[in-house]
Amino acid sequence: MERGGGRLFQRRRQCCFCMDKTPIDFKDIGLLRNFLTERGRIVPRRVSGNCMGHQRDLTVAIKRARTIAMLSFA
Numbered sequence: 001m002e003r004g005g006g007r008l009f010q011r012r013r014q015c016c017f018c019m020d021k022t023p024i025d026f027k028d029i030g031l032l033r034n035f036l037t038e039r040g041r042i043v044p045r046r047v048s049g050n051c052m053g054h055q056r057d058l059t060v061a062i063k064r065a066r067t068i069a070m071l072s073f074a
Contacts, residue, residue: 013049017058024057026064032071036062040074 017024026032035043035050035058042062045055065071 015049015051015054017054018051024054024061026061026068027070029065029070032058032062032065036071040072 016022022031024031035048037043042059045052048055050058062071066073
């Protein structure tokens with residue numbers, strides 16, 4: 001019998017930036033849109049599977065792209 005609330009263990013996703021060694025660039029709109037919801041919000045780290053350093057870099061890149069109007073705010 002299982003006890004403990006019935007939570008299932010799922011493997012953590014690997015950071016795609018660490019695996020592929022792809023640089024994060026604010027001009028790469030196709031890459032940045034993968035980490036935005038349809039409402040324009042940044043996908044959290046626990047959902048995207050990014051490591052902490054790359055998630056921070058990704059957030060800065062998205063905010064820079066929004067500032068120069070390459071991405072929408074909403």
